[in-house]
Amino acid sequence: MNAAVAADAIRDFQDTFAAVRREIGKVVVGHERAIEIILTAFFGGGHVLIEGVPGIGKTLIVRSLAEALNLSFSRVQFTVDLMPADITGTRIISEGADGRREFVFVPGPVFAHILLADEINRATPKTQSALLEAMAEQQVTVAGKTYPLAPPFFVLATLNPIEMEGTYQLPEAQLDRFLFKVLLDYPTEPELERILATTTGAEVSTVTPVLPRETAAARVERLKQLVRQVLVAPHIERYVAALVRLTATEETASRYVTYGSSPRGGQALILGAKVLALLDGRPHVAAEDVERVAPAALRHRLVLSFAAGAAGIDAEQIVAHVLASARRLRP
Amino acid sequence: MARTTASGAVEAIQRQVRRVRRRQRLHELQRVFYLLSGLGTGAAAVLVLLALGASPPVFARALPAVAGVAVGAALVVVRDARRRWTPAADLAHWIDRRSGLTGRLATLVELGRRGDANAPLLPLLVEQNVTRLERWRADRMVAHRVPRAALATAASGAALLGLVVALAPRLRPPAPEVVVGEVPGLPLEGVEVTGDRLAVAPVDPEDDGSTSRPAVDETSAVAQLQERIRRELLGERTRAASVAWTQARDGADPEGGGEAADEVGLEPAPPPAGRASPEDRTGADERHVATETRSVEDDARGLLEQPRDGDDESAAAGGAAAGAGNQPDPHLFGPPSSGAAGTERFALSLAARIHAGRGGSGEAAAPPPPSPAEPRADLAPGQRAEAAVARTPVPLAYEALVRRLFAREGRE
Numbered sequence: 001m002n003a004a005v006a007a008d009a010i011r012d013f014q015d016t017f018a019a020v021r022r023e024i025g026k027v028v029v030g031h032e033r034a035i036e037i038i039l040t041a042f043f044g045g046g047h048v049l050i051e052g053v054p055g056i057g058k059t060l061i062v063r064s065l066a067e068a069l070n071l072s073f074s075r076v077q078f079t080v081d082l083m084p085a086d087i088t089g090t091r092i093i094s095e096g097a098d099g100r101r102e103f104v105f106v107p108g109p110v111f112a113h114i115l116l117a118d119e120i121n122r123a124t125p126k127t128q129s130a131l132l133e134a135m136a137e138q139q140v141t142v143a144g145k146t147y148p149l150a151p152p153f154f155v156l157a158t159l160n161p162i163e164m165e166g167t168y169q170l171p172e173a174q175l176d177r178f179l180f181k182v183l184l185d186y187p188t189e190p191e192l193e194r195i196l197a198t199t200t201g202a203e204v205s206t207v208t209p210v211l212p213r214e215t216a217a218a219r220v221e222r223l224k225q226l227v228r229q230v231l232v233a234p235h236i237e238r239y240v241a242a243l244v245r246l247t248a249t250e251e252t253a254s255r256y257v258t259y260g261s262s263p264r265g266g267q268a269l270i271l272g273a274k275v276l277a278l279l280d281g282r283p284h285v286a287a288e289d290v291e292r293v294a295p296a297a298l299r300h301r302l303v304l305s306f307a308a309g310a311a312g313i314d315a316e317q318i319v320a321h322v323l324a325s326a327r328r329l330r331p
Numbered sequence: 332m333a334r335t336t337a338s339g340a341v342e343a344i345q346r347q348v349r350r351v352r353r354r355q356r357l358h359e360l361q362r363v364f365y366l367l368s369g370l371g372t373g374a375a376a377v378l379v380l381l382a383l384g385a386s387p388p389v390f391a392r393a394l395p396a397v398a399g400v401a402v403g404a405a406l407v408v409v410r411d412a413r414r415r416w417t418p419a420a421d422l423a424h425w426i427d428r429r430s431g432l433t434g435r436l437a438t439l440v441e442l443g444r445r446g447d448a449n450a451p452l453l454p455l456l457v458e459q460n461v462t463r464l465e466r467w468r469a470d471r472m473v474a475h476r477v478p479r480a481a482l483a484t485a486a487s488g489a490a491l492l493g494l495v496v497a498l499a500p501r502l503r504p505p506a507p508e509v510v511v512g513e514v515p516g517l518p519l520e521g522v523e524v525t526g527d528r529l530a531v532a533p534v535d536p537e538d539d540g541s542t543s544r545p546a547v548d549e550t551s552a553v554a555q556l557q558e559r560i561r562r563e564l565l566g567e568r569t570r571a572a573s574v575a576w577t578q579a580r581d582g583a584d585p586e587g588g589g590e591a592a593d594e595v596g597l598e599p600a601p602p603p604a605g606r607a608s609p610e611d612r613t614g615a616d617e618r619h620v621a622t623e624t625r626s627v628e629d630d631a632r633g634l635l636e637q638p639r640d641g642d643d644e645s646a647a648a649g650g651a652a653a654g655a656g657n658q659p660d661p662h663l664f665g666p667p668s669s670g671a672a673g674t675e676r677f678a679l680s681l682a683a684r685i686h687a688g689r690g691g692s693g694e695a696a697a698p699p700p701p702s703p704a705e706p707r708a709d710l711a712p713g714q715r716a717e718a719a720v721a722r723t724p725v726p727l728a729y730e731a732l733v734r735r736l737f738a739r740e741g742r743e
Contacts (some may be wrong), residue, residue, distance in 0.1 A: 283452035
């Protein structure tokens with residue numbers, strides 16, 4: 001790839017990203033930063049966990065994303081009685097044209113490009129774990145048979161921070177598989193006014209697909225491949241490694257964090273930074289890109305101690321301390 | 332072809348990095364050199380000023396302070412230089428930060444070092460760096476060949492030192508003012524203001540003499556340094572004074588000596604009527620130096636043991652007694668000293684008593700017991716009890732003046 005081709009590819013990426021964001025912005029008022037992080041995770045090849053109170057547009061964001069990209073979308077409302085087969089699919093006995101009966105696999109909602117796992121913490125750990133294989137390896141195994149998921153595969157799970165009664169905290173292994181965790185705040189007053197104006201009128205805004213349905217998946221895969229090609233210098237790799245280590249060894253972190261980030265945290269930092277580098281028109285990652293994605297990439301990977309809860313320290317504050325310490329290590 | 336072009340571009344980038352490195356290091360080295368030079372010359376100027384104008388105790392205290400400040404500032408300069416010194420491996424990052432390349436140059440340099448020449452996006456990175464070459468040219472990264480502020484510091488220090496050296500003769504300490512006479516109601520004492528100044532100041536009624544004044548070891552390195560600075564900068568006049576005193580004392584060339592003395596604003600002492608031999612003088616000098624350390628009681632005892640009129644060596648040899656006739660005894664205050672002016676001191680071995688509240692160079696001096704041979708009537712109102720004046724070390728340059736003053740006192 002020569003310089004001109006690379007520049008064109010980066011420009012195409014920027015245009016696609018901007019168009020999708022613009023389309024989502026038509027129906028989702030506010031949450032610009034959250035939308036950027038979600039799109040970053042999408043093009044980085046990861047999954048996103050969204051935490052926010054009900055009614056602030058979590059589902060709308062995901063559905064709009066699927067519509068803008070013209071990709072298949074399915075939604076699973078997680079409840080306590082949801083079974084793994086309800087997600088992955090199951091084998092049923094089906095009678096063929098010749099009268100023979102055989103087991104036929106009926107794909108579950110996981111077989112979509114974009115899966116919304118709504119209120120994922122209401123399902124049992126067993127059901128939650130049914131997503132593990134799909135998220136990590138983009139395949140599901142049912143009755144000993146493995147079924148690949150069509151790329152791109154993107155899981156967007158939501159968590160409701162209130163009504164914790166009857167919920168099951170996500171296991172650390174599953175949390176670690178989300179590239180980013182996004183916190184959705186209440187809309188501001190002007191945003192709320194705009195929400196009311198756009199959702200209660202006669203005309204409801206709709207999302208126009210950015211990509212044609214036939215080539216959407218392939219196009220998205222090409223863009224994801226471009227993200228992987230972004231250059232990362234050794235000093236950035238050292239910086240990310242130091243940042244990940246500091247989540248356990250930094251002074252504040254060592255006091256309030258039982259377990260720091262896993263290596264997946266470093267991968268999330270690099271992948272997210274690569275997307276941000278492309279958005280900035282650069283073929284390489286800068287330390288600033290890493291720092292921009294650090295809160296979203298690290299906040300859900302820290303296992304806080306009891307002392308942190310007692311002291312009112314949350315993961316956001318720990319990450320801020322870690323970033324402040326890591327900045328001194330920047331070359 | 333594209334590969335060749337890319338490698339050529341990388342070569343050009345690396346050449347420019349080397350140019351920036353050379354210029355930046357030269358700049359930093361110059362900066363350190365100029366700052367240290369300015370610091371050194373500035374400190375030297377302050378030291379010279381202190382050596383010329385301050386008393387030895389003040390100079391002795393100020394020297395370590397000035398040296399400490401100078402060394403501290405030098406350490407700060409060196410530490411700052413170490414902090415600013417950019418290792419070759421970090422130079423690309425330094426350029427990146429300074430010219431807002433957002434890591435483009437550092438990434439290219441590091442990937443080139445690692446050998447990632449086949450990365451798909453590398454040509455674009457090279458091209459982006461090439462288009463930004465102008466932004467970090469060596470003369471832009473290090474704008475001035477010479478660090479102007481540091482150079483100004485060095486020039487200021489040198490100018491200050493030059494000014495001090497040039498004005499040094501005018502900064503010569505003034506001749507000592509010796510107050511002779513009585514201040515009504517106030518007893519007087521001899522006070523050694525500095526190592527080479529003698530003043531007579533009123534006695535502090537609160538001062539019972541128990542507190543000792545700071546003394547300076549004249550053989551110490553600090554005193555020698557101050558003396559040397561003075562000799563170097565005031566050398567001509569000091570030598571002239573020395574010649575004047577020597578000639579005036581010896582009476583070899585009264586006219587020439589008078590000229591030299593006039594030059595330094597002093598008058599030669601009258602030639603002694605009888606002079607001891609050089610051997611005797613040497614012995615007397617040694618004796619005087621040794622007696623400087625004695626207490627006041629020793630001084631008083633020494634006074635009693637001084638030769639009286641008519642029983643000196645010349646009388647024993649059959650000649651006329653020194654001081655015979657209507658002239659005062661030339662040995663009344665001991666034989667004159669010998670030695671180079673400005674480097675030695677002399678002490679009067681007083682054979683007379685004058686009225687003084689307390690004598691000596693600031694040391695406690697208890698009044699000697701009244702002599703039974705000289706019973707005194709009650710003192711008149713305002714009249715002070717007599718007391719011996721202890722010996723005061725005085726620079727040799729002032730010997731004639733002091734002798735003349737004391738001789739006049741004796742005549743009165």
